[in-house]
Amino acid sequence: MKIKIFYFARLKETLKFSSEDLELPEAELSLIKLKGVLAKRSEVWQKMLLGNLKVRGAINHELVDDHALIVDGDEVAFFPPVTGG
Amino acid sequence: MKIKIFYFARLKETLKFSSEDLELPEAELSLIKLKGVLAKRSEVWQKMLLGNLKVRGAINHELVDDHALIVDGDEVAFFPPVTGG
Amino acid sequence: MKVAVQSEDFDLNLELSRMRAARNDIGAIVSFIGLVRDLNDGAAVTQLTLEHYPGMTEKALLAIVKEASSRWDVLDATLIHRVGTLQAAEQIVLVAVCSAHREHAFLACEFMMDYLKTQAPFWKKELTENGEHWLDDKASDHDALGRWKTNDL
Amino acid sequence: MKVAVQSEDFDLNLELSRMRAARNDIGAIVSFIGLVRDLNDGAAVTQLTLEHYPGMTEKALLAIVKEASSRWDVLDATLIHRVGTLQAAEQIVLVAVCSAHREHAFLACEFMMDYLKTQAPFWKKELTENGEHWLDDKASDHDALGRWKTNDL
Numbered sequence: 001m002k003i004k005i006f007y008f009a010r011l012k013e014t015l016k017f018s019s020e021d022l023e024l025p026e027a028e029l030s031l032i033k034l035k036g037v038l039a040k041r042s043e044v045w046q047k048m049l050l051g052n053l054k055v056r057g058a059i060n061h062e063l064v065d066d067h068a069l070i071v072d073g074d075e076v077a078f079f080p081p082v083t084g085g
Numbered sequence: 086m087k088i089k090i091f092y093f094a095r096l097k098e099t100l101k102f103s104s105e106d107l108e109l110p111e112a113e114l115s116l117i118k119l120k121g122v123l124a125k126r127s128e129v130w131q132k133m134l135l136g137n138l139k140v141r142g143a144i145n146h147e148l149v150d151d152h153a154l155i156v157d158g159d160e161v162a163f164f165p166p167v168t169g170g
Numbered sequence: 171m172k173v174a175v176q177s178e179d180f181d182l183n184l185e186l187s188r189m190r191a192a193r194n195d196i197g198a199i200v201s202f203i204g205l206v207r208d209l210n211d212g213a214a215v216t217q218l219t220l221e222h223y224p225g226m227t228e229k230a231l232l233a234i235v236k237e238a239s240s241r242w243d244v245l246d247a248t249l250i251h252r253v254g255t256l257q258a259a260e261q262i263v264l265v266a267v268c269s270a271h272r273e274h275a276f277l278a279c280e281f282m283m284d285y286l287k288t289q290a291p292f293w294k295k296e297l298t299e300n301g302e303h304w305l306d307d308k309a310s311d312h313d314a315l316g317r318w319k320t321n322d323l
Numbered sequence: 324m325k326v327a328v329q330s331e332d333f334d335l336n337l338e339l340s341r342m343r344a345a346r347n348d349i350g351a352i353v354s355f356i357g358l359v360r361d362l363n364d365g366a367a368v369t370q371l372t373l374e375h376y377p378g379m380t381e382k383a384l385l386a387i388v389k390e391a392s393s394r395w396d397v398l399d400a401t402l403i404h405r406v407g408t409l410q411a412a413e414q415i416v417l418v419a420v421c422s423a424h425r426e427h428a429f430l431a432c433e434f435m436m437d438y439l440k441t442q443a444p445f446w447k448k449e450l451t452e453n454g455e456h457w458l459d460d461k462a463s464d465h466d467a468l469g470r471w472k473t474n475d476l
Contacts, residue, residue: 009374009446010457054460061379063442077376077444081460084373084404084445085357085416085436094221094293095304139307146226148289162223162291166307169220169251169292170204170263170283183336186356194361194411200432201354203339207423208347258347270360272436273467279353280429314426 001027001072005038008079011055014048031057032066034076054081086112086157090123093164096140099133116142117151119161139166171239171247173231175222177254180264189246189268196245198272200279204263206256210305213298220253220262223291227251230290238267238282242274249282251292281318287311324392324400326384328375330407333417342399342421349398351425353432357416359409363458366451373406373415376444380404383443391420391435395427402435404445434471440464 006019024037035055039046049055058077059068070076091104109122120140124131134140143162144153155161172185182201190196206218231249238244246268256262265282269275294305325338335354343349359371384402391397399421409415418435422428447458 006376006378008376008444009448058376058379058444061376061382075378077379079376079444080446080457082441082444083447083458083460084375084443085440085464091223091225093223093291094295143223143226143291146223146229160225162226164223164291165293165304167288167291168294168305168307169222169290170287170311181336182339183334186335190358190412194359196358196412197360199356199358202425202429203352204425205343205349205352206347207350259343259349272355272357273463276355276429276433283425310426 003070004075006077010080011048011078014044028069028071031064031068031070034070056081088155089160091162095165096133096163099129113154113156116149116153116155119155141166171235173228173235174250175227175253177252179261180250185248185266189248195270196268197270198275199266199268200275201266202279202283203261206258206260206262208258210296213300215258216297217255217257219255219295221293222253226291234282234285238278242278243269244278245269284314284318288315324388326381326388327403328380328406330405332414333403338401338419342401348423349421350423351428352419352421353428354419355432355436356414359411359413359415361411363449366453368411369450370408370410372408372448374446375406379444387435387438391431395431396422397431398422437467437471441468
């Protein structure tokens with residue numbers, strides 16, 4: 001499947017990625033499994049996605065939890081807890 | 086004692102009094118007793134002050150209950166429950 | 171802190187500008203405006219006349235602002251109530267509260283409105299299609315007051 | 324109903340005038356303005372930068388307005404959030420609610436702010452005397468959300 005991923009705030013700054021297009025062999029994947037795939041890239045990715053930071057996820061602009069399923073064509077986003085208002 | 090009395094809203098309209106100066110033989114009087122004195126004036130006064138209407142009182146600009154004491158020089162007011170805002 | 175009883179209209183932006191002038195410590199402003207509705211209990215309201223008790227009104231409003239400021243962190247507050255005859259859609263009352271934190275601003279503003287509704291000496295007379303009549307106090311306003319009764323005014 | 328994400332400032336009077344135009348059924352307007360405070364956790368704040376998630380932000384704000392309107396009698400509502408770099412005392416966010424009744428206006432306005440604080444994709448970065456840093460989310464904001472949880476967004 002092909003997906004698009006966005007990163008925001010502290011994640012974007014530290015990972016030095018604001019967005020990417022990614023092709024994966026799986027037909028579907030949970031958000032937590034995607035985090036695991038990305039965490040293998042380097043120690044920084046490991047630390048940012050699976051470390052002490054709280055990381056929130058969205059699929060197609062909806063806040064979701066770690067067990068939400070990602071399928072082909074989805075837009076995924078990772079970011080810290082929101083702090084607007 | 087000499088006191089001043091104000092009437093507002095429905096009371097003022099029905100009693101046709103907005104204020105009056107009153108001299109009373111008592112040195113002090115509770116608000117409910119003053120209502121009793123005024124109620125003797127006529128059937129209308131009786132009905133307005135001791136009838137089914139809720140009548141609130143203030144002494145020297147403070148909301149008080151029926152047992153509050155009035156003394157010489159006080160400014161008393163009678164009015165229906167407030168409806169501002 | 172400002173309280174006022176006036177027949178003229180008020181301007182929300184103007185009041186907020188005054189409170190915000192030359193200070194950077196305000197994090198939250200909550201404001202309430204009460205307006206004349208064209209419909210009350212199903213009858214079309216043509217106009218509203220507000221009577222008050224001149225000697226007592228400002229004292230009552232000041233007491234409300236002081237009580238709110240003692241309960242919550244209020245940096246500044248404004249309470250303006252109009253009197254006289256108003257038409258549908260006109261502004262009746264303004265309560266505005268500046269605080270560092272939004273919870274305080276919300277609570278202080280709601281508190282002031284609930285107290286004003288049951289404690290400040292104003293009386294409304296409505297002119298409707300069915301004639302003129304004094305409004306009765308509402309049980310819901312007395313209920314609203316109940317939740318603030320840790321101690322009374 | 325209006326939601327907006329913008330770098331420009333907003334004008335409260337202008338937004339209220341738009342909502343009030345040509346209608347006489349509004350009895351209560353509650354509005355909240357959030358401002359940049361010069362002090363946060365004891366450090367002097369020089370400026371604040373707000374990042375957001377462009378594709379998601381307006382959808383999230385619309386969902387908040389819709390949810391508030393389904394819970395309370397909301398005649399009209401406006402939700403504006405600024406992004407980009409702001410200085411101390413500048414306006415960040417506006418929530419304004421028009422209703423026939425004040426309880427509904429207050430509740431809907433507070434609800435929208437509490438949801439926005441924890442559900443809308445905005446992130447604040449502060450520049451203080453000690454340098455630049457991203458703000459952490461506050462436990463008190465998650466607590467505030469708790470009281471609305473009869474059902475989730």
